[in-house]
Amino acid sequence: MSGVSGFDIFWLIFMIMMMQPILRQKFLEAARQRMIRKLEQKRKSRVILLVHRQETMSLLGFPIMRFIDVNDSEQVIRAIHMTDPDVPIDIILHTPGGLVLASLQIAKALKRHKAKTTAFVPHYAMSGGTLIALAADEIVMDEHAVLGPVDPQVGQFPAASLVKVRQTKPLDKIDDETLILADVAEKALNQMEYNLEELLNGRFPEEKVKELAKLLSQGRWTHDYPITFDEAKALGLPVSNNMPEEIYELMSLFPQPMRQQPSVEFAPSPRRTPPRGNGKSLI
Template sequence: MNIGITDILWVFILAITLLPMIQQRSIAEKRLSLLRRIETRRHSRVISLIHRQEAISFLGIPISRYINVEDSEHILRAIRLTPVDMPIDLILHTPGGLVLASEQIARALQQHQAKVTIFVPHYAMSGGTMISLAADEIILDPNAVLGPVDPQLGQYPAASILKVLKQKNIDRIDDNTLILADMAEKAVRQVQDFVTSLLLDKMPPEQAGELAKTLAEGRWTHDYPITCDKLRAMGLATVCTDLPLEVYELMELYPQPAQQRPSVQYIPLPYDNGKKPPG
């Protein structure tokens, strides 16, 4: 049997075409195995909502991920498939996303009768914070953070649009800005009311309303990090330890796009306390 250069070339093309698919299938199986391991140990339904750029892109450009309606549809279905007396653990890593989708997820988690726990290994900002507020308990890595939930209108924070009305004569404001300001006022009020409803079963009404206002009024920039200590001071049931090791392992299975030169390097071995690195 003669094998020519053309045959070798076709085999090579087939291999490089199938290899990424095989790798993705292997990673997906490892993810499911980790979720099952956590479920077995905690006797709960484990759901992951992780938005991280993977080595999948369109024309070489990494695809940005955020909370969307498709996410809410999947999570709502997972909650419907969960017995009412079974706890839910949600592993959350997201920069935020659509208010509608975030509210749907938060409302469904709040209505679940058994305990709901949110695990945050790194950050859950904006809509991710809104979802976290629906949980009975939030467990973070000691360095993980949540963020404000102030709504954004396009590229502008709603609070900043409203500030224009206070600092500028209305006769000098164009109609488009006035329309945006009207929408911004409604968006802030709607988010504040919803966050208050999430907090009412965790604290007195007055405290819930004040905390909702703090998170939604635009007091900080949208990427302001709210640490575990600050969350505790706000009266939330927050734990900064006991994050399962499997959660960190799961995050490793959501790789960032491959680079020619890694930005961070280290020897991936734990060092015992009080002992120097080998060498």
């Protein structure tokens, strides 16, 4: 019987390296499921994660950037349907936003759930993520987390800016394509304001509902404007900062792709203020 050749060893090492991203992904998924079960048992709720970060998903380890899409809405709505009406729902949001249709579907399904719904925002939930958070009974934010405006975008342009161009520039100076985009933009703004009023209705007085819907949807800020915890509280949104430690542990199980040189590095252990002693040396 012939021995193992160097060529065989090379192919074995190559196959192990090719399988490494897949195996690591499976281990991460198993760890997430364990943490989700732990959080569900603690809070007696259904926990749903909507997390979009770059993650090494493919066979060759290329990072994939994601956003809220129809596949997300299908999965979240399925999870809500599988939850009894009297079981609370906790949805963890970490997303830059995405499709208006998909975000609205999730938000409306969340609002219709009879038991308490809570949106957790450990870092950021912009645009469509904010739309979903606004449908919850309570929004739990880290003190450094942010939400964002939900003003619609038409192509690469803010809808409010397109409408402003049509209002401020003579029509004979505007090309047909811009006029068409402005018409679509006006419809998008009206639709978003209406949908926001529908989501907020019943949770705020009528005047407050209209105020918030207009403020968040009509382009007062740039689309990436960060609405901080303090600002969200000042706006009257139902926010708190009682973030469970398990949420942060879950987020640590969504690692970014490793770079050759990490941009942030620290010793991954808590640093606490040492208790004041009685002056004696301890070893």
